[in-house]
Amino acid sequence: MSAYDFDLIVIGAGTGGNGVARMTAAAGWKVASIDSLPYGGTCALRGCDPKKMLVAVTEGVDWAQNLKGKGLEAQISVDWPDMMAFKRSFTDAMPRRIETGLEKAGVATLHGDARFTGPDTIELNGESLRARHFHIATGARPMTLNIPGEELLITSTDFLDLPERPDRVVFVGGGFIAMEFAHIAKRAGASEVTVLEMMERPLGNFDPDLVTMLVEATAELGVALRTEAKVLKVEKQGGELAVSVETPGGIKVVTCDTVVHATGRVPNIDGLNLAAAGVEHGPRGIKVNASMRTTNPNIFAAGDCADSGPNLTPVSAYEGRIAAKNLLAGHDERSVSYPPIPSVVFTLPMVATVGLSETAAREKGLKFDTHFEKTQGWYSSLRVGAKWTGYKILVERETGRILGAHLMGPGAEEQINLFAMAMGAGLTANQIKAVIFAYPSYASDIGSMV
Numbered sequence: 001m002s003a004y005d006f007d008l009i010v011i012g013a014g015t016g017g018n019g020v021a022r023m024t025a026a027a028g029w030k031v032a033s034i035d036s037l038p039y040g041g042t043c044a045l046r047g048c049d050p051k052k053m054l055v056a057v058t059e060g061v062d063w064a065q066n067l068k069g070k071g072l073e074a075q076i077s078v079d080w081p082d083m084m085a086f087k088r089s090f091t092d093a094m095p096r097r098i099e100t101g102l103e104k105a106g107v108a109t110l111h112g113d114a115r116f117t118g119p120d121t122i123e124l125n126g127e128s129l130r131a132r133h134f135h136i137a138t139g140a141r142p143m144t145l146n147i148p149g150e151e152l153l154i155t156s157t158d159f160l161d162l163p164e165r166p167d168r169v170v171f172v173g174g175g176f177i178a179m180e181f182a183h184i185a186k187r188a189g190a191s192e193v194t195v196l197e198m199m200e201r202p203l204g205n206f207d208p209d210l211v212t213m214l215v216e217a218t219a220e221l222g223v224a225l226r227t228e229a230k231v232l233k234v235e236k237q238g239g240e241l242a243v244s245v246e247t248p249g250g251i252k253v254v255t256c257d258t259v260v261h262a263t264g265r266v267p268n269i270d271g272l273n274l275a276a277a278g279v280e281h282g283p284r285g286i287k288v289n290a291s292m293r294t295t296n297p298n299i300f301a302a303g304d305c306a307d308s309g310p311n312l313t314p315v316s317a318y319e320g321r322i323a324a325k326n327l328l329a330g331h332d333e334r335s336v337s338y339p340p341i342p343s344v345v346f347t348l349p350m351v352a353t354v355g356l357s358e359t360a361a362r363e364k365g366l367k368f369d370t371h372f373e374k375t376q377g378w379y380s381s382l383r384v385g386a387k388w389t390g391y392k393i394l395v396e397r398e399t400g401r402i403l404g405a406h407l408m409g410p411g412a413e414e415q416i417n418l419f420a421m422a423m424g425a426g427l428t429a430n431q432i433k434a435v436i437f438a439y440p441s442y443a444s445d446i447g448s449m450v
């Protein structure tokens, strides 16, 4: 009889963990999966999926507004409790569906907070479990701000569960979460929505010209977006909350009824006692090599908890696949080799990006042409009344290769995937121009952008 309880224990039942559990169980390994929360992880239960259901509802508001006076007269309003019920119709069913799926795949599904007690042992609910291998996919958590009144902030998870619509809401930070959720809150009818970003502009990783357009669109929507605004403290003042902000013009105070944490997420590894397992970590997460192996050769890690690729769902799934292949091979057979990774901010208008920014391409010494245009006059924008649309494509001079694509407006979330595919396949601008796309469609604009 084996001294081990399992061949593999996967800690974390999100996208970075579940694929690994399934692939190894399918190969005949004795596998357990553990989560301290209902199965499914951030994306399915507290992130991308529920968020985009709220975006789907508020898209109705945007659509009606854009086509007002163009034949669509009824103006739409959001019923927040109904929208939340719609979201729950998906999220409530997911944990059971995901857990049952794993069980059917032969994975033992366990619940509780796992903590290492040795290089091949964890403690779970007071019991010790030994495994030949571990895979850590414990995700990320909101960073600690270390400001007075931090406990008064709600998280993105809380926001996605608010039973009633917040009316006067402040977002601390101006990244993905703040911009997406501020658009949702405002279109859902919140009277005062404020975004406080400490840098000179929000969404620091996105193209500055397109972000400038998004800032204008956000102001037109009625969201107060303040930059160079660093949040210092939050206090209760009577029945409301007072947020103190350091600005170039001195300390300002914004009052509201809800303050949302949106200053970034950090690896969720504090409670794992990684030292006991000989697993090293830094500020960006668990140290992994290109095979997703940690400093303990029998332990792998993937997704938001690892110091690897960007913290996005498809990246965590990809890293998990690499880890699973190497676990099964018994040696480092596969390395991560990230293809161009597209990323979308689901505001309305959306902003999407893949590949290099202009600054990064210049820093690399590449010679390229920048195709930048605002496209509110293009047919694709006119027919849906979209005002804030545009693109910036970087085309390498000598090769015609696409170095980076940055898009804004309806259709951007799908166009960007076509750019990612074209870039991954090494297609040149002329080859993209030669593709026949169905017309009229957003994809059919791509040939004119390159």
Ligand SMILES: Cc1cc2nc3c(=O)[nH]c(=O)nc-3n(C[C@H](O)[C@H](O)[C@H](O)COP(=O)(O)OP(=O)(O)OC[C@H]3O[C@@H](n4cnc5c(N)ncnc54)[C@H](O)[C@@H]3O)c2cc1C
Residues within 6 Å of the ligand: 011, 012, 013, 014, 015, 016, 017, 034, 035, 036, 037, 038, 040, 041, 042, 043, 044, 046, 047, 048, 049, 051, 112, 113, 114, 115, 137, 138, 139, 140, 156, 157, 177, 268, 271, 272, 302, 303, 304, 305, 311, 312, 313, 314, 316, 346
């Ligand atoms: C609000 C929001 C919106 C997002 N929107 C998008 C989007 O639109 N597109 C996109 O690509 N990405 C999005 N992301 C990012 C995406 O959700 C993450 O990159 C992805 O879910 C990471 O997957 P993971 O498996 O690494 O971690 P997770 O899915 O977070 O899974 C980690 C799991 O580990 C469990 N766990 C942690 N510690 C322990 C322990 N000690 N013992 C047992 N279990 C433990 C947790 O309970 C959790 O279920 C969003 C994130 C947020 C917060």
Ligand SMILES: NC(=O)c1ccc[n+]([C@@H]2O[C@H](COP(=O)([O-])OP(=O)(O)OC[C@H]3O[C@@H](n4cnc5c(N)ncnc54)[C@H](O)[C@@H]3O)[C@@H](O)[C@H]2O)c1
Residues within 6 Å of the ligand: 145, 172, 173, 174, 175, 176, 177, 178, 180, 196, 197, 198, 199, 202, 203, 204, 229, 230, 231, 232, 261, 262, 263, 264, 265, 310, 311, 312, 343, 344, 345, 346
């Ligand atoms: N569409 C998507 O793909 C999507 C959507 C939501 C979240 N996510 C994931 O979740 C992560 C976390 O999102 P997020 O929006 O919290 O982080 P983020 O890293 O996108 O943005 C955080 C912002 O907060 C600012 N900030 C930091 N401290 C501040 C302070 N004290 N006062 C004011 N501003 C401050 C930063 O300058 C930065 O612009 C993202 O990095 C991403 O990995 C992805």
